[in-house]
Amino acid sequence: MYYAYKYRLKPSDAHREELDRHRDICRQLYNHTLYRLNEYQDEHGELPSMTTLRSELPDLKKWWDGLSEVYSKVLQTVVERLFDNLKGLSALKKNGYGVGQLKWKPPREFCSFTYSQSGFKLDKKGGQTVLSLSKLADIPIRLHRTIPDDATLKQVTVKKEPTGEWFATFGVQMDREPPETPENPERCVGIDVGILKYAHDTDGTAVGSLDLSDERDRLEREQRKLSRKQHGSNNYEKQRRQVAECHADLRRKRRDFLHKLSNYYAREYDFVAVEDLNVKRMMESPSNSRNTASAAWRTFLSLLEYKCEREGTHFVAVNPKGTTKECASCGVSTEKPLWVREHSCPACGFEADRDANAAWNILSRGLEDVGVGYSESTSSETRCVSDGRTRASLSLTPVETALPVDTPVSAKRVVEAGSPTLKERTASAVSE
Ligand SMILES: [Zn+2]
Numbered sequence: 001m002y003y004a005y006k007y008r009l010k011p012s013d014a015h016r017e018e019l020d021r022h023r024d025i026c027r028q029l030y031n032h033t034l035y036r037l038n039e040y041q042d043e044h045g046e047l048p049s050m051t052t053l054r055s056e057l058p059d060l061k062k063w064w065d066g067l068s069e070v071y072s073k074v075l076q077t078v079v080e081r082l083f084d085n086l087k088g089l090s091a092l093k094k095n096g097y098g099v100g101q102l103k104w105k106p107p108r109e110f111c112s113f114t115y116s117q118s119g120f121k122l123d124k125k126g127g128q129t130v131l132s133l134s135k136l137a138d139i140p141i142r143l144h145r146t147i148p149d150d151a152t153l154k155q156v157t158v159k160k161e162p163t164g165e166w167f168a169t170f171g172v173q174m175d176r177e178p179p180e181t182p183e184n185p186e187r188c189v190g191i192d193v194g195i196l197k198y199a200h201d202t203d204g205t206a207v208g209s210l211d212l213s214d215e216r217d218r219l220e221r222e223q224r225k226l227s228r229k230q231h232g233s234n235n236y237e238k239q240r241r242q243v244a245e246c247h248a249d250l251r252r253k254r255r256d257f258l259h260k261l262s263n264y265y266a267r268e269y270d271f272v273a274v275e276d277l278n279v280k281r282m283m284e285s286p287s288n289s290r291n292t293a294s295a296a297w298r299t300f301l302s303l304l305e306y307k308c309e310r311e312g313t314h315f316v317a318v319n320p321k322g323t324t325k326e327c328a329s330c331g332v333s334t335e336k337p338l339w340v341r342e343h344s345c346p347a348c349g350f351e352a353d354r355d356a357n358a359a360w361n362i363l364s365r366g367l368e369d370v371g372v373g374y375s376e377s378t379s380s381e382t383r384c385v386s387d388g389r390t391r392a393s394l395s396l397t398p399v400e401t402a403l404p405v406d407t408p409v410s411a412k413r414v415v416e417a418g419s420p421t422l423k424e425r426t427a428s429a430v431s432e
Contacts, residue, residue, distance in 0.1 A: 273366025
């Protein structure tokens with residue numbers, strides 16, 4: 001499996017100049033290669049192969065001075081990138097290649113370049129971690145999380161964001177064992193994602209939605225200012241950067257929250273069940289917030305799935321049909337309008353928060369999906385029995401939510417502490 005690890009670079013002014021210079025040489029090579037593609041097609045009536053164009057690079061270096069100043073593998077990835085774009089285009093067009101459709105890249109649209117296989121490494125220089133890029137520089141990097149020891153670094157892409165910041169994304173390869181059948185009920189969790197609360201799980205942890213109204217207000221203010229500036233002027237350019245920073249700030253805060261929440265679930269549990277959002281009950285959200293919310297859920301779930309895979313945790317997306325209506329204790333369905341926030345079963349008397357009840361249903365469906373029987377038991381002491389051949393069975397007891405319905409953990413807590421609970425579960429398990 002391939003994974004991406006993204007870090008912020010902290011280049012000096014001299015580094016920035018070098019990064020921009022290399023970026024621009026790559027851009028020129030991209031445009032030149034595009035021109036060569038067209039020229040070759042006119043001459044031969046067909047497109048050259050990627051190898052043909054890559055093999056022209058040494059000759060090109062003879063008359064193109066700047067080219068030799070860029071690491072050779074970087075130049076090769078520029079040619080590969082053009083072919084990737086071409087493939088993407090032909091997949092869209094179906095009726096053959098459409099080289100003519102590929103556009104020449106102006107400086108603003110060519111933001112990144114890639115070191116593949118060699119020419120880059122992480123290093124320590126003067127007590128600081130640096131990304132050492134061949135023929136370029138040793139650029140300080142903020143490694144806010146470590147890359148696992150067993151990971152193989154395959155490539156690194158350095159990219160300039162519209163704000164002017166530079167980031168490095170490592171493509172790494174890791175061989176992970178497929179997750180084992182979940183055995184410990186305490187390490188299995190079902191999560192219900194929603195509008196009023198961001199998430200509610202079977203451990204009674206409820207997390208509130210992230211409040212970004214201040215950031216949105218600021219963005220609107222800066223956008224209004226931009227609309228009053230004269231297009232193309234120096235002030236316009238300055239203000240455009242302000243707006244780009246607001247966008248980046250919003251994106252950063254949202255991603256940060258989703259990263260921390262998904263990290264928490266992937267690390268603390270062996271088994272995570274969620275609803276399959278392709279068929280998620282979208283009707284529950286008011287139309288104006290529907291798109292934003294569903295986009296955020298999708299991001300959350302894709303991060304969660306990816307991290308679960310990385311941590312060796314089972315990830316299951318279940319059919320969401322009727323998860324709020326069904327009773328987690330006895331299975332009887334009862335109609336429940338959106339404004340009814342509690343689940344109270346007329347058949348068995350089980351009472352819980354609406355979302356907690358849904359989370360329990362999600363968990364039991366998830367366990368069924370992986371072939372683990374879900375047996376109801378009044379004793380939470382019972383552990384499951386699994387001999388590897390017979391169906392494993394977990395004893396799970398729906399419990400009433402530990403938190404009052406109206407006071408979920410704030411999203412702010414997740415951002416500050418990196419976890420919605422006061423104590424990480426692993427830490428509490430050790431102390432027991
Ligand atoms: Zn019931």
